[in-house]
Amino acid sequence: MRRILALLLCLVAVPAQGLLAGPARAAWPDRPITLIVPFSPGGGADIAGRSMGRWLEARLGQPVVVVNRPGAGGAIGFAATAQAAPDGHTIGVVTLPNLVTIPIERRAGYTVDQLALIANLVDDVGGVFVRADSRFRSMADLVAAARRDPGAVSFGTTGVGTYAHLGMLALERQAGISLTAVAYGSTAPMRAALLQGELQVGGLSMTDATQEMAAGTLRPLGQMAAERWPGTPEVPTLREQGFDVVLSSLRGFAAPAGTPPAILRRLSDLVGEAARDPGFRALAEKQAMPLGYQDSAAFAAGIAGMRAQYERLWREQPWRERD
Secondary structure: OOHHHHHHHHHHHHHHHHHOOOOOOOOOOOOEEEEEEOOOOOOOEEEEEEHHHHHHHHHHHOOEEEOOOOHHHHHHHHHHHHOOOOOEEEEEEEEEEEHHHHHHHHHOOHHHHEEEEEEEEEEEEEEEEEOOOOOOOOOOHHHHHHHHHOOOOOOOOOOOOHHHHHHHHHHHHHHHOOEEEEEEEOOOHHHHHOOOOOEEEEEEHHHHHHHHHHHHEEEEEEEEOOOOOOOOOOOOOOOOOOOOOOHHHEEEEEEOOOHHHHHHHHHHHHHHHHOOOOHHHHHHOOOOEEEEEOHHHHHHOOOOHHHHHHHHHHHHHOOOOOH
């Protein structure tokens, strides 16, 4: 009997030893993580990326290196994330709607399917801004000027197909006016052009202009929200002024498609923990970063719906010349 028991124990032990003897997987992360921001330093995407980078760094035990890859309305940075090795050591900020609209309207260096969505962090309401000394005191003033002299009013955006550009087009259609779109690669140069008087009107998120509003250098004519954002309750919505334009900039995170599911789940959980953490929420409020957390499933579902919406719009009413 003892011999039989010994033999059985040996048989059980052999496969167990085989599993242990196999090559052990390296713990993740085993080196610094690169976090790609598809816009210049100082804008809302950069603030969201750097805030999350510090949060991840403290919890993953590895440095998170933020790399700004601005240009082409975010397409350069999106492509850099999509084309990186899917090993969990590269993630990127993704912004909506331009993540979706760019591949619809033109050839891009990425497709949405090349990205594994992690989570959304920020839901930032769009706004229409002018310099403080502008002759435009309301949306009605802007529309009246554009009607008198079609094309004479310049409207700045961070790129074709961004929320500000789509909002401008919606305003043109509803008001029956023609504006001259001026596309900048990122928020910072567009905001600078507005401040310097090179640009008459700019589409910025409400939080991208927080400091300028406080300093009295930029003035909002309206916000592209269904209801007034609590951070600027004194600013009327475009709906209140007769224009049904509701658009915001979502800022979330993605990794290259093929990144291991366990790593994606861990990252999604960490973004969710940040969005619920009192300390992080206080920091977000201080930085005028309106949180709008969505887990990976909700984020993916929202993007799928957005793709269908904008693909239909592109077929019916393209927002730029077709290639």
